[in-house]
Amino acid sequence: MKTSAIFFLGLIFKAVVAAPPTDSISYDSETYNVNLEDFNLYDYDENLTVDQGEIEIRTVLPTEHRQIHSSQQLPEDSDEEESTPKLIDGSTQGPTTPGVLGPQTNAGLPTCLLCTCLGNTVYCDDHELAAVPPLPKQTTHFYSRYNKIGKINKSDFANLSKLKKIDLTSNFISEIDEDAFGGLPQLEELVLQDNRIRQLPELPDTMTFIDVSLNKLGSKGIKPEAFKDMKNLHNLYLTDNNLDHxxxxxxxxxxALHLQNNNIQELHQDTFCNTKDVTYARRALEDIRLDGNPVNLSKTPQAFMCLPRLPIGRLI
Known part of the structure; x- marks a missing residue:
């Protein structure tokens, strides 16, 4: 019985000794001191050189984009444009047509590079131009003030059917071709102030505003009945010329009629009114300037009876 008890206790003692420890495990550092060189994970050759020209850097497209891209084909003639570029005047460029900045000027530059083009308006002020530059066909307003233009030719405004206003203030213009403005069916405003013009050419009947002040128009500078058919003419400025009538x-x-600083010496009774119709009234003409002329307005009072206001000028 005693022997059996001793045997049983021995079994319990062995079981306790064989049980895993419950305390923290202490590892031997020497066991895990392993060099990475012992692991041949990559077959690396430190003497290997890479040619920079063989390196290709690219952006990898997602799978779905790569599939779409690979299914598309480029056109055979990729160098040709699908459409011809439009010019400033709305036409297309061909071998003999002007560039996108307008026609070439005598200075070798396109008009809209030498000048300023805003919409259908061309500004060429103060550029020392000696001639009117070629204009785009769609031009409606043209300004070329403070230049050195000496003559207006028939070809300067040819085929500009949409041109409405021309302003050539302060140039050296002394000569204008007779039909220089005849081919402009929509011309309404013409400003030729401060030039050297001796003869005013024929103008379209569509005029609403004319300013030829500070020129050298004499007794024959304006043709008879030059403004008769201009039914929409509102402003006529002929100041500082040498007109005698x-x-x-x-x-x-x-x-408005401005004639100050001329050489007008006489005024007729039917200049503004209709002597045959005493009831006639010219209600629109409210601004008449005759000051600076050697004419005495008080000598012909009947000439102003039909006007809403008296002219400005010498009354003594």
């Missing part, structure tokens, strides 16, 4: 008949729509 008022260019009658004047359009009924005229609102």
């Amino acid at each position: 008022i260019p009658i008949p004047l359009p009924e729509a005229l609102q």
